[in-house]
Amino acid sequence: MEFEFDWEANEEKVKELKIFMEENKRKKGALIAVLHEAQDLFGYLPIEIQKMISEELKVPLSEIYGVATFYSHFSLIPKGEYKIGVCLGTACYVKGAQEILDKVEKTLGITVGQTTPDRKFSISATRCLGACGLAPVLMINGDVYGRLKPGDVEEILNKYR
Ligand code: FES
Numbered sequence: 637m638e639f640e641f642d643w644e645a646n647e648e649k650v651k652e653l654k655i656f657m658e659e660n661k662r663k664k665g666a667l668i669a670v671l672h673e674a675q676d677l678f679g680y681l682p683i684e685i686q687k688m689i690s691e692e693l694k695v696p697l698s699e700i701y702g703v704a705t706f707y708s709h710f711s712l713i714p715k716g717e718y719k720i721g722v723c724l725g726t727a728c729y730v731k732g733a734q735e736i737l738d739k740v741e742k743t744l745g746i747t748v749g750q751t752t753p754d755r756k757f758s759i760s761a762t763r764c765l766g767a768c769g770l771a772p773v774l775m776i777n778g779d780v781y782g783r784l785k786p787g788d789v790e791e792i793l794n795k796y797r
Contacts, residue, residue, distance in 0.1 A: 722737040
């Protein structure tokens, strides 16, 4: 799924990034520093911005893509307004976390690592959230939901729609 970058709405942030690139492009490790700045400014690394960085720093797009996909800190797609984390830690897994995840994916029509086209929800699989007593657990932004059954998922998601 392609998310189009809104240049107009992000005008100020783009300016900020350009200044940052200008100040840092001759320094060692400039690429990582610039990608961090872009990730912080936009919440992800839009392809349009990757191309701009590529031209400005004279680094091939393929190298940017390589770095962006290597470090989990970087994201190539925008995260949703509501970030759903389904715990796949051991305690949750043995209590049926996979079924919970399947149900979340099916209900939203996206898979782990994706964001709904309206940018409302994104799903990730997480490690232990430290609430094993409540397994299986899922988290939506700061809210924790535990002792889940697949049948609970729809009602929980409806609260955020
Ligand atoms: S394994 Fe899921 S909260 Fe610990």
